[in-house]
Amino acid sequence: MTIYNFCAGPAMLPTAVMRKAQQEFCDYQGLGVSVMELSHRSPEYMAVAEKAEQDLRELMAIPDNYAVLFLHGGARGQFSAIPLNLLGQGKALYLESGQWSVAAATEAEKYGDIERVDLRCESRTLDLSRIPADTSEYAYVHYCPNETVDGVAMFDVPEVAAPLVADLSSCILGRDLDVSQFALLYAGAQKNIGPAGLTLVIVRRDLLGNADSRCPAILDYQLAANHDSMYNTPPTFAWYLAGEVFQWLKHQGGVAAMAEVNRRKADKLYGFIDASDFYRNAVAPSHRSEMNVTFQLHDAQLDKRFLAEAEAAGLKALKGHRMVGGMRASIYNAMPEAGVDALVQFMDHFARTYG
């Protein structure tokens, strides 16, 4: 039976990447040791690290005036690092569209003057007109284009004068974006890049060098940039796996090709849900995530049975986030279209049986 893993994160990785990593797990390129047993300063590992950065730069068309940092931890670390590096004595604006952007704002409040604008409306849409017309007074504006808990996305890049910071943890490399519109992009790896324990930061170099005097060294972007992300021993195996994912993405045709597949996968699933009386998704169509498709059964008493039968059919981890319940199918880059087809087929069968 083919298993399809819809976990929101740590999420599935491309099957081809996992098989290759397994094959060379104990013997990387004939060296007789694992890539995770190599010194991060060895020429063999440096080549892995540099290729990963180059491939990412190519995939995202990252301009030269941006540093690409491979850091420890997840996005939560960056919730602190961003104000510690960019806030100075100024104030910042946080746009709230879901659990993660709210959490980022709450953490940032430790470090200075944070203003928050809640974009969420009762009709499960986002009202971008609430964004202040003049943002020039802010050190930066922060937002999260894809919120995994409710499956809410903000596809339009907010038009702000202030440096724009975006948490791409759950949507990086899922569709094209113009890096030059942003001051800083960041993403925990465990959804669309690699295993948990690695975070990418892409930051315009002119913003570096202003870290708070009490910024922990491991969160100081300038220090990381000066040392090519090797101020301390990086999470070498996660970095290597991320690099393998980048190579796989290039073989798939890059981000534009993935975006096409992602759009098709999401359309298929939302289309099925909308056409059904048995399932529903309440998010406004223009703000529906292509990465995390949430849905509810018309009768929540069937939830347990749905999950058990899905699991038995090889469709794993469909349970919604514990804060909101219901179901959630996370369909990042690594989820093949066949996985969505299998899910739709199962949902249809389940609805016919219990509807």
Add this chain to the structure above:
Amino acid sequence: MTIYNFCAGPAMLPTAVMRKAQQEFCDYQGLGVSVMELSHRSPEYMAVAEKAEQDLRELMAIPDNYAVLFLHGGARGQFSAIPLNLLGQGKALYLESGQWSVAAATEAEKYGDIERVDLRCESRTLDLSRIPADTSEYAYVHYCPNETVDGVAMFDVPEVAAPLVADLSSCILGRDLDVSQFALLYAGAQKNIGPAGLTLVIVRRDLLGNADSRCPAILDYQLAANHDSMYNTPPTFAWYLAGEVFQWLKHQGGVAAMAEVNRRKADKLYGFIDASDFYRNAVAPSHRSEMNVTFQLHDAQLDKRFLAEAEAAGLKALKGHRMVGGMRASIYNAMPEAGVDALVQFMDHFARTYG
């Protein structure tokens, strides 16, 4: 040819652990997915996480009044976390015995009043009599029992009244220690535990809850303890591999059994070096590391040839730290005695050829 990897870190992992991890890399316990693709909140992953903690508690006889935290990053993150959690408005004392304890003190100075005592003497020994007799005024005393760069160890636990904090990154689980003598122990994983990107913190619970108001959430021990190290998504694969290493250690007979092998390995190597005119180690015998054996060739012009021939003989990563040069054989728990035998045999052959 058998390969022996003497890298100081990321270091080799036990061969049996690596083979098992390879075997189940794409299919953990018949689930059809990798352990790194499991939600950290799934029952299957929670069992992995809990077993790792229980096995570590057993191996180190950790009393119940200590929390065991599995955190992101390396020891450098803890250089900041320790003062941010323990310093308060007080002052702390840092004992300096090498590069790492100095770096820890330098980072701590960002956060308050830090006093430093350099224990290093010109004769490459440590003078513990320099430790102030009365330390009761300090919030804590920090030291590093094993310094990897010079291969210098401090085997006696300093007798201090203040809470004692130790960086065990390069010696944890290498010999027995009495956890109750310490307020906090910490260790980056990549030397004696698992892959880079995981750090263990073992901390007396009564010390929690006093973090600085500007402590990043990911460095707040109380938050980590409250959430069983899952306040954010932990580095799940590294945690799993650490757990596999703990199981392997139990099968080897636990820490006492490893300590015996480690003592034997170190004695063999130092014994050979001391008996030779060709090699030398200048560290005072009572402070020689059992984990990182540094040595110099009598003629540094032979260094390159030594490294090239060692590599050709399957003995990898013997180059000393870039700050001090010479050679370094890191012989952590995962290095079998046969690896040390092979190294001694090679060194002997090399000395006879070029001596």
